[in-house]
């Protein structure tokens with residue numbers, strides 16, 4: 001497999017790899033063994049800094065330099081952008097949603113295209129979730145009339161509590177979960193085996209074990225029962241994965257998911273159980289607490305218990321402080337819909353406000369009257385297509401006029417913002433200046 005140019009976005013990957021090779025071996029990745037069903041990905045830690053690490057995550061569709069942000073393409077598309085434009089932002093890998101693609105257009109149709117990469121014309125790595133999160137969050141939000149997709153993101157409104165056993169939209173049983181489509185109300189039954197089967201059809205490089213996702217409003221007893229069921233589902237996911245085979249001519253890797261809500265003993269137990277199973281990588285997911293600090297606590301409890309040689313993904317986090325703290329605790333990849341979703345409502349990610357201080361929540365809303373005559377780019381110093389060519393006043397005009405180019409240009413910038421942030425974080429880790437960079441970036445910032 002050729003070494004892809006896109007993985008060299010970080011100068012670190014080409015010029016700073018020396019520490020990992022200090023023992024005198026040849027430059028890494030010179031003679032890599034082929035990826036196989038038994039070894040569907042290769043993760044190499046190139047350098048560490050405290051618990052944080054810089055790594056190379058090799059998949060059948062290219063190598064990701066970590067820590068890396070995973071762009072979200074829920075419906076097999078990053079909304080508003082062509083794949084070429086997404087790639088030009090420096091986004092290394094994408095996350096697609098099994099639940100949505102299973103319901104529409106159906107995994108069989110994707111399989112007939114040869115899998116997601118060919119269906120959506122993205123030839124870089126793809127990760128799919130198991131469908132569990134949407135089954136529970138969409139189901140619960142509809143069932144309880146919440147009116148929006150429930151969120152596990154700290155600080156956002158939690159899902160309404162689900163009645164044990166459930167009724168209506170979502171019914172949890174030992175075998176699996178019965179749910180109704182949020183599109184047409186049709187009934188479906190998802191099991192760990194079915195989730196793996198669907199993810200085989202979709203053909204992502206990395207797939208996730210089926211889990212139950214609890215909300216912050218679930219009590220300790222419910223979370224405990226759910227955790228134990230999730231562990232049984234993890235084994236069933238693994239069994240189904242190992243019994244099956246990839247369908248599209250390249251191997252797939254399976255990650256297990258650490259659950260346990262905001263309860264320390266449950267999180268630690270889950271990290272030991274899931275970390276002890278032969279998954280190719282691990283994800284930390286589910287209810288990550290109600291505040292940033294609770295999420296950091298959960299990472300402090302779980303990450304040190306995970307096998308260090310395996311890649312670690314954090315589900316659903318992508319705000320600037322969260323990224324720094326997760327990286328500091330040893331997370332390698334994380335996905336979050338916020339940078340792209342916020343872009344479509346004119347919310348632009350910036351590190352600094354116009355006064356030179358960290359911007360409030362690292363955002364500005366370019367619809368604001370203050371930008372009506374602002375001839376500067378969205379963010380000074382940004383090298384994205386939008387910032388190289390357009391002014392804030394033009395972006396404001398597009399959004400005020402309801403033009404489709406507004407969300408498109410804003411999405412380009414926000415994805416590039418995340419890619420540049422990760423480039424700088426990797427460089428700082430390799431330079432040994434991560435603490436200083438983190439402190440300088442976050443100083444005075446309000447948490448989101």
Ligand SMILES: [Zn+2]
Nearest residue numbers: 382384387413
């Ligand atoms: Zn930009």
